[in-house]
Amino acid sequence: MKKFKFLLAGSLLAIGCMTALIASINEKKEEQTQINSVPKIDRWETKNEEFKKFYPRQYDSWKETKESDDIEDLLKKYPELVVLYAGYGFAKDYNSPRGHFYAVDDNRNTLRTGGPVDGKTGPMPTACWTCKSPDVPRIMAEQGDMEYYTGKWAKYGSDIINPIGCVDCHNPETMELSVNREYLDVGLKAAGEKSLAESSHQDMRSLVCAQCHVEYYFNKTDNGKGGKAAVVTLPWSEGLMVEDMERYFDNMNFKDWTHKISKTPMLKTQHPGWEMWKTGAHGKNNVSCADCHMPYKTEGGIKYTDHKIGNPLDNMETTCMNCHRVSESELLANINEKRKRKDELHKKNMKQIAAAHLEAGKAWELGATEAEMAPILKDIRHAQWRWDYAVASHPAFFHAPEETLRILGSALEKAGNARIKLAKLLAAKGGADYVAPTIDSKEKAQEIIGLPFDKLVEDKKKFSNGLLIEWKKEAEKKGVYNPKSTEGIVDKTSYN
Numbered sequence: 129m130k131k132f133k134f135l136l137a138g139s140l141l142a143i144g145c146m147t148a149l150i151a152s153i154n155e156k157k158e159e160q161t162q163i164n165s166v167p168k169i170d171r172w173e174t175k176n177e178e179f180k181k182f183y184p185r186q187y188d189s190w191k192e193t194k195e196s197d198d199i200e201d202l203l204k205k206y207p208e209l210v211v212l213y214a215g216y217g218f219a220k221d222y223n224s225p226r227g228h229f230y231a232v233d234d235n236r237n238t239l240r241t242g243g244p245v246d247g248k249t250g251p252m253p254t255a256c257w258t259c260k261s262p263d264v265p266r267i268m269a270e271q272g273d274m275e276y277y278t279g280k281w282a283k284y285g286s287d288i289i290n291p292i293g294c295v296d297c298h299n300p301e302t303m304e305l306s307v308n309r310e311y312l313d314v315g316l317k318a319a320g321e322k323s324l325a326e327s328s329h330q331d332m333r334s335l336v337c338a339q340c341h342v343e344y345y346f347n348k349t350d351n352g353k354g355g356k357a358a359v360v361t362l363p364w365s366e367g368l369m370v371e372d373m374e375r376y377f378d379n380m381n382f383k384d385w386t387h388k389i390s391k392t393p394m395l396k397t398q399h400p401g402w403e404m405w406k407t408g409a410h411g412k413n414n415v416s417c418a419d420c421h422m423p424y425k426t427e428g429g430i431k432y433t434d435h436k437i438g439n440p441l442d443n444m445e446t447t448c449m450n451c452h453r454v455s456e457s458e459l460l461a462n463i464n465e466k467r468k469r470k471d472e473l474h475k476k477n478m479k480q481i482a483a484a485h486l487e488a489g490k491a492w493e494l495g496a497t498e499a500e501m502a503p504i505l506k507d508i509r510h511a512q513w514r515w516d517y518a519v520a521s522h523p524a525f526f527h528a529p530e531e532t533l534r535i536l537g538s539a540l541e542k543a544g545n546a547r548i549k550l551a552k553l554l555a556a557k558g559g560a561d562y563v564a565p566t567i568d569s570k571e572k573a574q575e576i577i578g579l580p581f582d583k584l585v586e587d588k589k590k591f592s593n594g595l596l597i598e599w600k601k602e603a604e605k606k607g608v609y610n611p612k613s614t615e616g617i618v619d620k621t622s623y624n
Contacts, residue, residue: 171301176290190229211577265308369403401523421440473540507546
């Protein structure tokens, strides 16, 4: 009798578990079916919160990029940068990147975009919005690329309002990965790489990132209406290595600006993350950006991609440890060693190149000729371009440590050559005893280059308390902005 009771109890327990399991499976199947059969979203719906009703997990994880909100003032950390960028916007304000959630806010708040008073004023072109918002490809589709690239940054203040999100990387009608900025495909073809049409799904898991995390410049182009457009262009027709792009720019005599002190025709690297990634172990083995920065997660039996795009080292168990067969502590120690080596050369380069700019300025002051200065300025140009290329893509030491060190080594050599030539020239001009001033603070560096920092901050505050408020109101009226999406956000800057 006891045996029968045990068997009965066991059977009932098993039936109960099976019933619960079947219910759970059916519930998960129902949820998966719902996810796979959601109605189409408008092709150019750029308000990210509109995707939450269909893709709640992806949206909620994307919104967690809001947690990466610290402001790290790189000009304060490395005051030599102020001298390196003298005469250019990065001498005014330069912070480490924050989470994608803040892309639009940081672009509006930086001193680099100035304090425009209307849609036709300010220092920057419309192209400065290009990588900050899904509203950009929407405008490109509606108005054409050339119209988008024509005019001042403030032209689209009430139109570009939503931060990097869904439509930047997806076609919302199908949710397939989609590159929505044509210049990438143009660049790939110019470089002899696979076009977007030829690329696999795994390729696309990196190429959607390469829309923005690449080297580019603003090519002044006839807009067909008697004006000029600042067109985002990738300098890849000579190749994808740092020397190839250097040659590309030299051959066309291109410069981003003329250095205020040394008068060098300068190049500003943007963020060649994709190019550097291709040279490293991950790129060569086609480990995509998403594999490390957007790992798969499982929740409630549903597998999805984590859209909290950030540092893979913050969650190594679901990123690095999927492939690496060493302990987390060993792997992290190895990475930190690579970072340490990069930082050492990074700092040496900044000191050497900043000194070269200041010594060049002294040589001009003492009467150096353009012919005497030409080879020196070429060395300075190439030194800073290479140093910047290796560090402007912030994780380059991780993606391609050997290439990063190679580039930084060549930059240091160029800077050294410039300073040797300057020492000889200064001696010939009676300036052998000149010693470049020590740069030990952001404030001192700004004083050296004559930067009107307080005025820049004042102009930005007037903009923030005036025109920016109008932009948000206009955007809400147009239906492209939902104020609730930014409730509770506190503006953070390096100057407040």
